[in-house]
Amino acid sequence: MAKIAILGFGTVGSGVADVLTHNKDILTKKLGENIEIKYILDLRDFPGHYCEKLVTHDFNDILSDPEVSIVAEMMGGSHPAYDFSKACLEAGKSVVTSNKEVVAKFGAELLEIAKANKVSYLFEASVGGGIPIIRPMCNDLSSNNICSVSGILNGTTNFILTKMDKEGAEFSDVLREAQKLGYAEANPTADVEGIDAARKIVILAALAYGKLASPDNIHTEGITKISKTAVDVAKKLGYSVKLIGHTKTVNGKMLCMVSPRLIPASNPLSGIDGVFNGILVSGDMVGQVMFYGPGAGKLPTASAVCADIVDIAAHGGDKIKLPTFTPASSDDLANFDTYECKRLFIVKNCRDMSCFGKTDKVVYENGYACFITDEMSEAKCNALLGDTSLGIVETIRLL
Amino acid sequence: MAKIAILGFGTVGSGVADVLTHNKDILTKKLGENIEIKYILDLRDFPGHYCEKLVTHDFNDILSDPEVSIVAEMMGGSHPAYDFSKACLEAGKSVVTSNKEVVAKFGAELLEIAKANKVSYLFEASVGGGIPIIRPMCNDLSSNNICSVSGILNGTTNFILTKMDKEGAEFSDVLREAQKLGYAEANPTADVEGIDAARKIVILAALAYGKLASPDNIHTEGITKISKTAVDVAKKLGYSVKLIGHTKTVNGKMLCMVSPRLIPASNPLSGIDGVFNGILVSGDMVGQVMFYGPGAGKLPTASAVCADIVDIAAHGGDKIKLPTFTPASSDDLANFDTYECKRLFIVKNCRDMSCFGKTDKVVYENGYACFITDEMSEAKCNALLGDTSLGIVETIRLL
Numbered sequence: 001m002a003k004i005a006i007l008g009f010g011t012v013g014s015g016v017a018d019v020l021t022h023n024k025d026i027l028t029k030k031l032g033e034n035i036e037i038k039y040i041l042d043l044r045d046f047p048g049h050y051c052e053k054l055v056t057h058d059f060n061d062i063l064s065d066p067e068v069s070i071v072a073e074m075m076g077g078s079h080p081a082y083d084f085s086k087a088c089l090e091a092g093k094s095v096v097t098s099n100k101e102v103v104a105k106f107g108a109e110l111l112e113i114a115k116a117n118k119v120s121y122l123f124e125a126s127v128g129g130g131i132p133i134i135r136p137m138c139n140d141l142s143s144n145n146i147c148s149v150s151g152i153l154n155g156t157t158n159f160i161l162t163k164m165d166k167e168g169a170e171f172s173d174v175l176r177e178a179q180k181l182g183y184a185e186a187n188p189t190a191d192v193e194g195i196d197a198a199r200k201i202v203i204l205a206a207l208a209y210g211k212l213a214s215p216d217n218i219h220t221e222g223i224t225k226i227s228k229t230a231v232d233v234a235k236k237l238g239y240s241v242k243l244i245g246h247t248k249t250v251n252g253k254m255l256c257m258v259s260p261r262l263i264p265a266s267n268p269l270s271g272i273d274g275v276f277n278g279i280l281v282s283g284d285m286v287g288q289v290m291f292y293g294p295g296a297g298k299l300p301t302a303s304a305v306c307a308d309i310v311d312i313a314a315h316g317g318d319k320i321k322l323p324t325f326t327p328a329s330s331d332d333l334a335n336f337d338t339y340e341c342k343r344l345f346i347v348k349n350c351r352d353m354s355c356f357g358k359t360d361k362v363v364y365e366n367g368y369a370c371f372i373t374d375e376m377s378e379a380k381c382n383a384l385l386g387d388t389s390l391g392i393v394e395t396i397r398l399l
Numbered sequence: 400m401a402k403i404a405i406l407g408f409g410t411v412g413s414g415v416a417d418v419l420t421h422n423k424d425i426l427t428k429k430l431g432e433n434i435e436i437k438y439i440l441d442l443r444d445f446p447g448h449y450c451e452k453l454v455t456h457d458f459n460d461i462l463s464d465p466e467v468s469i470v471a472e473m474m475g476g477s478h479p480a481y482d483f484s485k486a487c488l489e490a491g492k493s494v495v496t497s498n499k500e501v502v503a504k505f506g507a508e509l510l511e512i513a514k515a516n517k518v519s520y521l522f523e524a525s526v527g528g529g530i531p532i533i534r535p536m537c538n539d540l541s542s543n544n545i546c547s548v549s550g551i552l553n554g555t556t557n558f559i560l561t562k563m564d565k566e567g568a569e570f571s572d573v574l575r576e577a578q579k580l581g582y583a584e585a586n587p588t589a590d591v592e593g594i595d596a597a598r599k600i601v602i603l604a605a606l607a608y609g610k611l612a613s614p615d616n617i618h619t620e621g622i623t624k625i626s627k628t629a630v631d632v633a634k635k636l637g638y639s640v641k642l643i644g645h646t647k648t649v650n651g652k653m654l655c656m657v658s659p660r661l662i663p664a665s666n667p668l669s670g671i672d673g674v675f676n677g678i679l680v681s682g683d684m685v686g687q688v689m690f691y692g693p694g695a696g697k698l699p700t701a702s703a704v705c706a707d708i709v710d711i712a713a714h715g716g717d718k719i720k721l722p723t724f725t726p727a728s729s730d731d732l733a734n735f736d737t738y739e740c741k742r743l744f745i746v747k748n749c750r751d752m753s754c755f756g757k758t759d760k761v762v763y764e765n766g767y768a769c770f771i772t773d774e775m776s777e778a779k780c781n782a783l784l785g786d787t788s789l790g791i792v793e794t795i796r797l798l
Contacts, residue, residue: 023544027541030541132538132540132688136539139534140523140535140706141702143418143419143702143705144422268670268691271667284421285422285699285702285705286529286698286703287692292688293688294688299686300685302684303542303682303684306684307539307541311541315719319714319715
């Protein structure tokens with residue numbers, strides 16, 4: 001019988017207990033053995049909860065118990081989540097996590113510690129909530145060179161952008177509604193500024209290219225500056241606006257970024273609305289595959305965590321082939337100034353559009369000229385934005 | 400170094416050689432060892448091909464060579480594909496396959512033989528071509544009770560239905576065009592009559608519920624009788640028409656079927672057009688997840704086959720937890736007469752619509768009355784179809 005400990009009994013941690021308890025029969029049937037929760041670590045007690053007797057406040061109870069072979073780190077935040085994970089791996093216990101912050105910052109080190117101690121460090125739930133994405137990228141797409149990954153990786157911002165699109169609403173109004181509905185937190189910065197998506201795209205980029213960039217070192221742009229006009233114009237031109245985490249290689253170096261994008265209707269990401277996530281992976285052999293589903297939520301995320309637990313219980317923590325993440329040096333990362341893509345520009349009182357190069361789909365909206373350019377480098381775009389005489393009000397990249 | 404043999408050097412077999420050769424570097428880097436093709440079994444020779452020296456016409460060369468640990472069965476058809484697969488497994492070689500016919504008919508037996516001989520039998524490429532679906536269902540969704548699986552599992556029929564929808568064309572005209580473009584075979588029966596999709600849905604149903612039904616024993620309906628009128632009406636009412644393989648449990652018994660369906664725009668399968676496939680899996684913990692991508696084609700399918708080869712090379716054929724398929728008895732299968740769903744009816748000269756129960760979205764098109772009913776059993780629908788006075792021209796289930 002596999003005995004596990006859950007670190008942190010918040011939304012996801014208690015969800016893991018619920019999944020293991022509620023679907024005990026199916027798990028026992030598949031594994032031929034039980035998965036037993038032996039400890040739950042939390043600062044709080046949970047009187048009346050069916051797990052109340054498993055609660056400990058002392059991490060050493062878990063660390064020193066040789067019966068515990070799998071630890072589910074569901075604490076959130078960097079510390080002590082990282083420290084506890086490291087200690088467990090060094091003590092020969094496999095660790096599974098939904099903590100994208102820890103994986104994005106410390107994944108390279110923790111994977112190596114896991115390998116050195118012949119245990120596993122798995123993190124299916126760290127990206128895309130319940131959506132199978134980490135394991136498919138490691139295993140199902142293993143014979144592909146990954147050309148690019150583009151993902152709607154944050155449900156809160158997708159909910160807001162969908163509402164802006166469908167209802168013609170302003171960002172600030174929709175944010176307030178999302179907060180009321182519980183889809184956005186009281187302090188929504190990590191979501192709306194793209195920080196959450198940045199953590200996730202660096203993890204996916206590391207799976208694709210082996211290099212783990214610091215989320216702080218990649219271009220990260222949120223959705224707070226997107227106007228109702230831009231969403232309306234995009235819609236008129238046949239695009240939806242989504243916050244996209246994107247990675248690909250440029251001249252052999254890794255590009256990794258988060259920004260709003262116009263998505264053409266022909267791209268399967270364009271129809272992914274509301275709190276759902278979608279991740280489009282392009283491989284040189286397989287072409288494009290997409291993974292879609294609930295990117296957050298108690299039980300969906302717990303479903304992914306439990307998949308990792310079951311994987312280790314079924315195959316053994318020492319048997320699973322773990323990926324290798326090397327910390328990305330600045331030399332591994334593409335110069336963002338050279339990144340090129342098409343763009344939507346919204347301009348006021350523009351006398352001469354020739355500086356934008358070839359333009360397409362020109363429309364006039366509320367006194368603004370709106371048009372799509374050809375591929376343009378970030379450097380070129382910044383030069384244009386610096387020229388106030390051009391009257392550029394807003395620009396959004398195309399995917 | 401893992402040494403493999405490829406049985407059958409047609410489209411997929413040669414694609415496997417191409418993927419392993421073209422992406423040798425990335426595979427060697429991930430595995431820490433090479434994958435070497437030692438034999439290719441085919442009746443033909445391939446003069447000038449880079450693999451020509453590997454060709455043998457004698458299966459016993461492969462079977463008797465202890466160096467060959469993995470055999471990729473890419474022959475198609477039941478025999479000798481099944482017989483060769485069985486012999487290889489019994490000789491202690493792992494087998495990977497893209498052959499849905501063999502998996503659907505003999506998967507239960509071959510999985511047991513693999514387990515008895517401590518080797519693997521993997522078939523990621525048998526459903527959905529390059530789309531990761533078998534491994535995610537086995538591993539990523541392992542802690543879920545599967546509520547249902549609904550899939551666009553055949554690219555040929557989806558290409559035809561998409562053309563009918565977008566261009567208002569007739570089935571027979573689009574079929575001819577698909578044949579010209581190479582998207583449909585000269586003899587398209589297996590595709591357009593739903594036989595190919597039936598083989599795939601019984602495999603997915605076995606992954607979901609552990610019981611492998613014979614494709615011959617499930618309700619299988621193709622797209623040959625779908626009229627341009629039905630597609631047009633569906634579009635007007637906000638639905639697209641797709642050929643759907645569907646499985647769920649009804650009163651604890653497994654229902655498994657293939658038929659055309661009206662898909663509402665809110666369902667992520669509705670936007671999957673052309674030769675692409677999509678599989679929507681609903682789990683009691685995760686909710687709905689969807690897998691999308693190229694459902695056929697040389698390199699996408701080979702990508703999935705190679706994922707299985709790499710999995711075995713990385714983890715060992717004896718280490719991978721294989722699913723258990725029990726052949727489904729007639730008692731395991733739900734009585735199809737009791738299956739209930741909403742329906743579109745197209746009716747001519749109908750004087751009294753009361754026998755259809757509550758109807759919705761009534762429109763009149765080309766002299767026909769078209770409407771959606773509430774949930775209706777197959778038995779009830781058959782009774783209605785038997786009453787010629789009702790003037791029912793066509794009916795299609797909703798998903």
